[in-house]
Structures are given as structure tokens and as C-alpha cells.
Amino acid sequence: MAIITKSYEPTFxxxxxxxxxxxxxxxxxxxxxxxxxxxxxxxxxxxxxxGYRGLHxxxxxxxxxxxxxxxxxxxxxxxxxxIHIIPGPSPWDxxxxxxxxxxxxxxxRCIFCGxxxxxxxxxxxxxxxxxxxxxxxxxxxxxxxxxxxxxxxxTKNKNYYSQTKKSEKSET
Amino acid sequence: MQHxxxxxxxLTTTLESAINWGRKNSLxxxxxxxxxxxxxxxxxxxxxxxxxxxxxxxxxxxPRQSDLLIVAGRISIKMMPVLIxxxxxxxxxxxxxxxxxxxxxxxxxxxxxxxxxxxxxxPVDVYIPGCPPRPEGVVxxxxxxxxxxxKEKFSDYAPPATNS
Numbered sequence: 049m050a051i052i053t054k055s056y057e058p059t060f061x062x063x064x065x066x067x068x069x070x071x072x073x074x075x076x077x078x079x080x081x082x083x084x085x086x087x088x089x090x091x092x093x094x095x096x097x098x099g100y101r102g103l104h105x106x107x108x109x110x111x112x113x114x115x116x117x118x119x120x121x122x123x124x125x126x127x128x129x130x131i132h133i134i135p136g137p138s139p140w141d142x143x144x145x146x147x148x149x150x151x152x153x154x155x156x157r158c159i160f161c162g163x164x165x166x167x168x169x170x171x172x173x174x175x176x177x178x179x180x181x182x183x184x185x186x187x188x189x190x191x192x193x194x195x196x197x198x199x200x201x202x203t204k205n206k207n208y209y210s211q212t213k214k215s216e217k218s219e220t
Numbered sequence: 221m222q223h224x225x226x227x228x229x230x231l232t233t234t235l236e237s238a239i240n241w242g243r244k245n246s247l248x249x250x251x252x253x254x255x256x257x258x259x260x261x262x263x264x265x266x267x268x269x270x271x272x273x274x275x276x277x278x279x280x281x282x283p284r285q286s287d288l289l290i291v292a293g294r295i296s297i298k299m300m301p302v303l304i305x306x307x308x309x310x311x312x313x314x315x316x317x318x319x320x321x322x323x324x325x326x327x328x329x330x331x332x333x334x335x336x337x338x339x340x341x342x343p344v345d346v347y348i349p350g351c352p353p354r355p356e357g358v359v360x361x362x363x364x365x366x367x368x369x370x371k372e373k374f375s376d377y378a379p380p381a382t383n384s
Contacts (some may be wrong), residue, residue: 085267085268086267086268086269086270086273087268087269087356088273089269089356089359089360090359090360090363093356094269094354094356127328128321128327128328128330129330154325155349156321156324156325156337156347156349157321157325157326157327158321158349158351159321159327159328159351160350160351161351179350179353179354179356179357180354180356180357180359180360181349181357181360182346182347182348182349182353182357182360182361182364183346183347183364184345184346184347184364184368185347186324186337186339186347189347189349
């Protein structure tokens with residue numbers, strides 16, 4: 049038969065409870081003076097590292113032509129089939145013959161895996177560092193070609209959050 | 221009276237904007253985390269992106285005490301009746317955030333057993349894209365929901381007119 053032995057008899061000091069209470073409050077007080085870890089989000093943005101996979105963009109040449117040639121490699125590589133492209137003849141004289149008439153991405157279906165930018169032979173589609181783009185309706189999260197080009201203008205030369213310069217993309 | 225005037229003058233504020241102010245700054249979420257988005261939601265609760273700054277830290281695992289349902293993760297066909305039951309158990313001023321690709325559209329799980337978007341069954345107020353979204357994305361969705369709550373009217377909750 050097991051015998052329960054008390055290894056510790058509380059002393060008068062322990063029975064007061066206040067020393068233990070202040071000991072606990074000292075921990076709170078110590079953290080009060082430590083460095084704060086909270087990022088005050090809407091005012092102060094978290095800056096993602098390079099290579100972060102956020103909102104997509106469609107790159108352009110410096111003369112304004114869209115890099116995309118609507119080869120549909122990205123929509124073939126996409127594991128969730130969220131990219132829908134309708135190709136058409138390019139309106140520009142120089143450069144490639146094809147260009148996307150429609151380029152729709154269902155952002156709610158997208159899992160931001162980055163396969164599309166890996167599959168792209170023209171380095172046209174790219175994932176940017178933008179991470180906060182929630183919305184109230186499903187329709188607003190269907191981004192089309194003009195929306196993707198708008199994202200390109202926002203993130204072309206500078207980081208969207210820190211406003212620091214990015215290295216210029218080489219013209220090919 | 222203009223809406224901005226109401227906001228700047230506390231004494232002559234309307235009951236509606238006072239109640240909306242209270243509601244939007246005390247959203248009590250009920251997390252329905254079934255996948256990795258649930259883990260990321262816990263990160264949104266933690267110290268770095270502290271959602272208690274927006275009055276939403278009181279996580280209630282009882283639907284009767286909460287007014288914001290955060291669906292985080294894929295919902296299978298067998299789970300959907302449970303989610304609908306939870307939604308119906310929540311008291312009336314209630315909002316739904318669909319967090320992540322799986323809850324919003326099924327994401328990568330385009331199969332017969334996964335619901336292709338919970339808005340086929342329950343109304344969703346804010347969609348947060350991402351797989352999973354960053355904690356900042358969750359906070360951004362919460363701020364958008366607060367703006368939505370701020371614009372609500374009492375007449376939105378009026379019972380529908382009966383044709384009798």
C-alpha cells in the first residue's frame with residue numbers, strides 16, 4: 049500500500065500568499081520594460097523578405113508592352129487552375145505576336161505557390177510582397193489583366209511597404 | 221445631420237452609431253479552425269500582431285457567446301452541417317470571416333468531399349485570400365469588417381415585411 053508522504057509543509061511565509069503574488073507580478077513588470085514585439089500593423093507594416101509570395105503582377109517592358117505572350121504555361125502549371133487566359137494578336141508592331149486579351153486570376157482559389165512565375169518563360173507573371181488584400185465580395189478578388197498591371201505599377205521600382213528601391217529588372 | 225458631425229460630437233450621437241461603435245470594437249471571434257489557417261489565426265492572436273488591439277482577443281469556443289465566426293480551413297461535406305449549426309447558434313448581430321483559400325473557394329482541394337466555398341451555405345462578410353494568409357492579412361480583414369459594422373443600420377435587422 050502506497051503511503052502518501054508530504055515532502056513540504058507550507059511555512060507562515062508561504063501561507064501569507066503575498067510574496068508569491070508579488071513574485072508573479074515582478075515577471076509582468078519585467079516584461080513591461082522589455083523591448084516590445086508587437087507590430088502596430090495598420091500604421092507600421094511588416095516588411096516581408098525578398099522572394100515573399102504575395103499578390104501577383106504582370107510585368108511590362110520599359111516601353112509599355114506587356115511581357116506576357118499568353119502561352120498559358122502558368123495556367124498549365126497552376127495546381128489549382130486559378131489562372132484563366134484568353135490569347136489574342138498583339139497590338140504592337142515589334143516584339144512577340146501574341147498577348148493576353150484577358151488574364152484573370154481567382155485570388156480566392158490561388159494558393160500562392162509560385163509555380164506560375166517558375167513556369168513563365170518570359171518572366172511576365174511574378175508574385176509581389178503585398179499580403180493584405182482581403183475584401184468584402186468574391187467579385188473584387190477576381191483580378192484581371194488591368195488590375196495585375198496596376199499592381200506592377202505599384203511595386204515596379206520600390207518595395208510596397210518599405211518604399212525602398214528594388215534592383216532594376218534586366219531588359220531582355 | 222452629417223455622419224461626420226455625429227462622430228465628432230459625443231453628446232448628440234445617435235444610438236445607432238454608439239451601438240455600432242461598441243459592436244465594432246468588441247468583436248468576439250469564434251474560431252472554426254480545421255486546418256493550417258487555424259494555426260495562422262493563433263499567430264494573429266499572439267503578441268506580434270496582437271488582435272486584442274482591435275478588441276477581438278476574447279476567443280469564445282462557444283457560439284452563443286460570440287458574434288464573429290472565423291472559418292479557417294477546409295470544410296468537408298460532413299463538417300458543413302456542424303458549421304451551419306454553429307452559425308445558427310450564434311446570437312443575431314453576427315458576422316463571418318472566410319479565412320484562406322480553402323474556406324473561401326476550396327483551394328487546392330477541388331474534390332467531391334470538400335465544400336467549394338462556404339458562401340454556398342452561409343453568408344460571408346469578409347474574404348481573406350492566402351494559403352494561409354499572414355497574420356497581418358487577418359488583421360486587415362478584421363479592420364475591413366469593423367468598417368462594415370460601423371456602417372450598419374438597425375433597419376438591416378428588421379424582420380422582413382409579410383404579405384398578409
